[in-house]
Amino acid sequence: MWQTLAQADALGRAVALLLLAMSVASWVVIVWKGWLLHRAARSLPLATAAFWQAADLEDAARRLVTFDPVGLIAPLVRAVQALQGAPAGTLATAGEPRLHLTRALRDALHGVLARLQFGQTLLASVGATAPFVGLLGTVWGVYHALAAIGLDERFRIEQVAAPVGEALVMTAAGLAVAIPAVLAYNVLGRRIAQIEADLEGFARDLRDLGEGRGGAESPAGSGA
Numbered sequence: 001m002w003q004t005l006a007q008a009d010a011l012g013r014a015v016a017l018l019l020l021a022m023s024v025a026s027w028v029v030i031v032w033k034g035w036l037l038h039r040a041a042r043s044l045p046l047a048t049a050a051f052w053q054a055a056d057l058e059d060a061a062r063r064l065v066t067f068d069p070v071g072l073i074a075p076l077v078r079a080v081q082a083l084q085g086a087p088a089g090t091l092a093t094a095g096e097p098r099l100h101l102t103r104a105l106r107d108a109l110h111g112v113l114a115r116l117q118f119g120q121t122l123l124a125s126v127g128a129t130a131p132f133v134g135l136l137g138t139v140w141g142v143y144h145a146l147a148a149i150g151l152d153e154r155f156r157i158e159q160v161a162a163p164v165g166e167a168l169v170m171t172a173a174g175l176a177v178a179i180p181a182v183l184a185y186n187v188l189g190r191r192i193a194q195i196e197a198d199l200e201g202f203a204r205d206l207r208d209l210g211e212g213r214g215g216a217e218s219p220a221g222s223g224a
Contacts, residue, residue: 012166015137019130019173026126026181029119030188037191040070040116044198047073051202057081072112072195073202079108080210101210105203112199116192120185127182134174141167 047068054060057077064074083104145164 011140019133019177022126022130023177029122030184033119033188040195043070044072075108075112076105076206079104098211101207105207109203113196123181123185127178130178131174134170137170138167
């Protein structure tokens with residue numbers, strides 16, 4: 001492979017370097033997200049149990065420092081605490097408390113999900129474009145092979161061996177970059193969807209809890 005790349009021209013080497021960069025980036029995301037989602041799947045049940053065993057939101061926040069190292073439900077709890085601590089007479093406390101609580105939990109949940117979804121766009125892009133980048137190298141190699149045949153009336157196999165070899169390497173490289181990215185995108189996306197469903201369920205429970213606690217837990221002296 002390295003000998004083939006050494007014989008390639010500037011465009012062929014640029015395609016090879018682009019495929020290498022895409023492969024390195026996708027594998028970094030795969031390893032990092034696999035580690036993150038593994039920790040998230042393990043800590044989420046523990047963090048949820050620790051929350052419901054707490055005496056109040058302050059106690060729950062202290063417990064989550066240990067049981068929620070990934071920071072999945074702690075942002076939701078902090079959002080509720082911040083809403084409850086908002087001073088009266090501001091827009092944060094105007095209107096129905098239930099709507100403010102829903103907005104605070106929604107914004108916090110979107111932030112958590114954005115962190116879990118980070119890198120999925122890269123994997124999807126690599127999986128969709130890497131075969132075409134490899135195809136560009138393939139077409140360029142075939143073009144060189146045909147040009148070598150046309151420039152010399154006496155056809156020799158050596159004339160086309162290197163360009164055709166370059167074309168085949170680019171085709172294989174494009175597939176080798178795309179296939180792991182597509183598989184990882186599907187597998188990681190499924191795990192993210194499972195965690196997202198659990199977080200949405202917890203957010204609904206937390207909203208119901210806030211609505212039912214009464215005046216002491218509301219930002220303006222009414223139910224949060």
